[in-house]
Amino acid sequence: MLRLTDVRKGFPVRSTGEELWAVDGVSFEVERGEILGIVGESGCGKSTTAKLIVRLEDATSGSIHLDGNELVGVPDRDLGWLRRTAQLVFQDPYASLNPRLRVGAAIAEVLRVHERTRKGQEERDRVNELLGLVGLSADFAGRYPHELSGGQRQRVGIARALAVEPELLVLDEPLSALDVSVQAEIVNLLKRLRTELGLTYVFISHDLGMVRHLCDRIAVMYLGQIVEIGPWSQVADAALHPYTQALHTAVPIPDPELEAGRDARPVPGELPDPANPPPGCRFHTRCPLAEDVCRRDDPPLVRLGTDHDVACHVVAREHGVRTDGSTDPDGPSQPSDPSDRAEHP
Template sequence: MSEVVLAATDIRKYFPITAGVLRRTVGQVQAVDGVSLELVRGETLGIVGESGCGKSTLARVLMGLIPATSGSVMLEGEELVGMKPKRLRQVRRDVQIIFQDPYSSLDPRMTVGNIIGEPFEIHSEVAPKGDRRRQVEELLEVVGLSPEHINRYPHQFSGGQRQRIGIARALALRPKVIICDEPVSALDISVQAQVVNLLESLQDEFGLSYIFVAHDLSVVRHISDRVAVMYLGKMVELGTEDQIYERPTHPYTQALLSAVPVPDPRLRGRREQIVLTGDLPSAADPPSGCRFRTRCWKAQDICAEEEPPLEIRAGGDHPSACHFAEVRVVTHATH
């Protein structure tokens, strides 16, 4: 049996909508609504979906950066939701995060050495004070930067180099889980490949488990063992990399894959394009039943009346949240 290092059950995160002088609550934004997942030690779980689907909010709830409205997050059997701040601070050593924007996530007034070494100030038991500079220099080498850069400032580095600094900071406490919140979306294509390859080599070297949040399906396929597809706060499909990319069953997943560019112009005309109509509904007033039904070509009356559970359907081999899920073989999926 594979060991589950992080497990989330029925996670919900609602943000209040306030109005008036007294700031009364008049509604809720259902950013994440009933998501459950498991992360196995040593694997990468990709989370994909268009902007506004709740990916980053889910990542921050799993990290403990924002509190869950309800649900459970277990790290190696220990409940994080509702944990006392002192204990949460200790446990957070084991779960670190790499942020999306390498330009705003690093303090411009701090040197690289201070940025990477800051976790040692908070968790002093990890590195003795006299040994911290050596450890920071080692971390710089591990992520492909020169130890001689330890006294430089973030503005002296390129975007890809800054993201490597962010990765070194996440590695400093030797975590078990790293949540990658769109870590390459702000980088050039060539630099994206370098950073993804670095993350893969670090995973092998340190035995890390990743949750990799992204909207670029090509990147997710390259790095992920399993992929979860989210739409408007819900998980609509979950499967291995091959299951999601070669045999998707949910209409939303099929539409996402049909929109991925095909590099070879001779193959572009052979793949059926699925064009979704309408805009993404508001998370403050989601549709009844299936949330995707307002943009789905398969929608029928039952889709408005009953919310489809995430389960394996007839003829499928992985769970999908659709009343009319069916396997659609993708001939020219992205690689």
């Protein structure tokens, strides 16, 4: 349903005049009805990826196909179909609603713009139905955002996105501004909505626990690139890339007995400046496995398990897969060419 192919997005850096590649050669696919989770730390490009999919930003190069339609480089006025197909749910429920509009008016406006209902009773009924869908009673229509709690606002944000009857919801850190108990409510709601409405999600988060809980597949990003992508059980419970493993160790498990048995030594070093990423593998400056080849060559994503791709020279070799795309560990060694980033077939 959604396919990104070698998508790059650069932002000019004012001080140096160079380009900051926030997203640097990202490819993945999302099937209809699937939930893809994207995790990573700040500067990894996950939020930019979200913005590219809903075309708040236009990719510099590469292609993004949604339902077979290209959206890179297409002028805004020709994107009406996209607005009815893909919607975004924002991180901060306090900023994503216009403080001057009552909840009902905000949702009705979307219905009107997209001519989803006739004005009057039909519109009011639909607003109430949408509120009901996200677990809010009809009297919320008359309230202003400042009268709502964070969780209630996030529900309104979801209802407003659903008003266009989209097929794809891009959720950009929808939980991170909420308290633990409210997060649980919203996650349960998202699970229910997917089943009831047959939605597809791209779920952006820094919380591996929640991503593991909700998603069918997980992509891990580091400095603008995907370092590991695969089924949730693989990436969450049997991660292969050293960065994914570091991320797992970094996040404390809410269980003292499990924590007691863990080796929670942190990976050293700071996140490198995305405007000036290290050469070769971007994680090599902090990686416990780094070798010479990692400092020189950018590892491509190679398939190491069922639908499970990892971008790491060392891990690939341990699995008998070479990072230039062939699968013969005994063949003659060739330096892999970063410009020829062999994507999995």
